[in-house]
């Protein structure tokens with residue numbers, strides 16, 4: 001079967017992941033179309049990052065993932081970043097082009113990285129040690145890294161965590177502009193902020209190990225979904241008799 005522009009970019013069917021007795025994801029299904037902006041919401045430990053790790057091919061899983069994206073850009077959670085890592089923004093971005101850490105990058109790569117950093121407003125600190133950057137600055141560097149490879153699917157894991165209100169506003173403005181300029185690009189973004197999802201995401205996926213709701217944000221982000229998704233916060237979701 002050949003793909004055309006009306007095909008979903010990403011199809012996830014009955015995706016399940018377990019770590020020992022804990023079910024991180026339980027038969028999760030959804031689709032992402034070209035040009036869509038999907039918010040992924042759910043309480044801490046509900047499987048959101050695990051879902052992204054599966055899409056990136058970093059986890060073993062049961063079920064099916066059909067990913068038709070040519071390239072996937074990924075912005076990890078900045079709050080988990082190891083600040084003792086010896087590197088500079090330019091090198092981070094070049095590693096997004098070459099797939100490896102650059103020892104002596106060619107001039108062409110340095111230029112490409114500089115332009116990518118400038119586009120996200122991070123041109124001023126391209127050569128500063130990563131350890132000296134704020135959370136918001138680091139987040140821009142990783143956004144530049146994700147975009148430099150010209151992805152058609154962009155995965156963002158809580159990109160606004162640790163970023164002030166202005167930085168957060170700038171980020172969403174940037175993503176909206178980017179999508180308008182690159183109409184086929186789909187974005188899936190993990191967020192804890194329902195208002196952000198309501199305002200910026202066409203569609204929302206609410207997870208609590210399984211799908212609590214998925215569809216247009218205005219229809220899915222209801223009080224009932226909020227209660228069902230967050231009502232069990234803090235409780236382990238462990239194997240029941242069905243999964244033994």
Ligand SMILES: Nc1ncnc2c1ncn2[C@@H]1O[C@H](COP(=O)(O)OP(=O)(O)OP(=O)(O)O)[C@@H](O)[C@H]1O
Pocket residue numbers: 019022023024042043044045046047048049050051
């Ligand atoms: N490598 C692992 N080994 C064992 N358990 C894991 C592993 N990774 C995740 N888990 C467990 O799987 C569940 C889902 O974790 P995950 O990180 O996907 O949640 P999350 O929704 O992204 O959480 P948060 O909002 O806190 O970032 C949790 O119970 C977590 O403890």
